[in-house]
Amino acid sequence: MAGNTSQPGASVISRALALLGAFDERHRVLSLTELAQRAEIPVPTAYRQVNELVAGGALIRRDNGDYAIGRMIWNLGLLAPVQTGLRQIASPFLHDIYAATLATVHLAVREGDEVLYIDRLSGHASVPVVSKVGSKLPMHSTGVGKVLLAYAPPDVAARAMSSLTRITPYTVTQPKRLADQLAKVRREGYATTVEEMTLGACSVAVPITRAGTDVVAALGIVIPKLGRDRPRLTAALQVAAQGISRSLGPLER
Numbered sequence: 001m002a003g004n005t006s007q008p009g010a011s012v013i014s015r016a017l018a019l020l021g022a023f024d025e026r027h028r029v030l031s032l033t034e035l036a037q038r039a040e041i042p043v044p045t046a047y048r049q050v051n052e053l054v055a056g057g058a059l060i061r062r063d064n065g066d067y068a069i070g071r072m073i074w075n076l077g078l079l080a081p082v083q084t085g086l087r088q089i090a091s092p093f094l095h096d097i098y099a100a101t102l103a104t105v106h107l108a109v110r111e112g113d114e115v116l117y118i119d120r121l122s123g124h125a126s127v128p129v130v131s132k133v134g135s136k137l138p139m140h141s142t143g144v145g146k147v148l149l150a151y152a153p154p155d156v157a158a159r160a161m162s163s164l165t166r167i168t169p170y171t172v173t174q175p176k177r178l179a180d181q182l183a184k185v186r187r188e189g190y191a192t193t194v195e196e197m198t199l200g201a202c203s204v205a206v207p208i209t210r211a212g213t214d215v216v217a218a219l220g221i222v223i224p225k226l227g228r229d230r231p232r233l234t235a236a237l238q239v240a241a242q243g244i245s246r247s248l249g250p251l252e253r
Helices: 012-021 032-039 043-055 071-077 086-101 143-150 154-161 175-188 227-247
Strands: 059-061 067-069 104-111 114-121 136-138 191-194 202-210 214-223
Touching (some): 012 032, 043 059, 086 214, 086 227, 143 202, 202 227
Antiparallel strands (some): 059 067, 191 202
């Protein structure tokens, strides 16, 4: 919490920094009133500046009106010399998968109604891959996305089902067919795609859980074709995902 931002001489920048600094490990989502209180800024002033921060991508406004740190701040955080949290914990497991498969490896989370890629190791095989760290892609057409969509809240799933954009001739655009695939993901513990995001690229992905139940991320690989290697690749991903899950701390509510 920043101290003198309610004073007349406080600059716009100092107030913006105070609003961003109101978030911490225990305060990941805040209402406007909470933001103003923690930043020690009058609510009307906070309202104006929060709107500017949302417009600039520094904050996001959730459907219930609360605020969270936005993608722009996340992207800047990737430039910091010290990286913590899920990405840091998962890194050695991603390297293990890469060493065993030489395939492109993805670590992704859900941001709103899309997949956000937070880490990627590029494979040796000449497989077309459109993702990069910090990029967002549709959930219904990617392996990691199908995993995250399978465990997404009902409102997110409903929005995804209502806008199944065809990206390649093989993209699943029938809601019933996709729903059946998501049920299979929950039943069998993995998702696959066959040239649904990019021609010539297939994928396998598995969920990463926290506290044994909450799906917080997805781990996947991109390969030229699935074939008979699919069971081996799935097993390797599941072992890595279990290791990441064990290394994560309790889920904060």
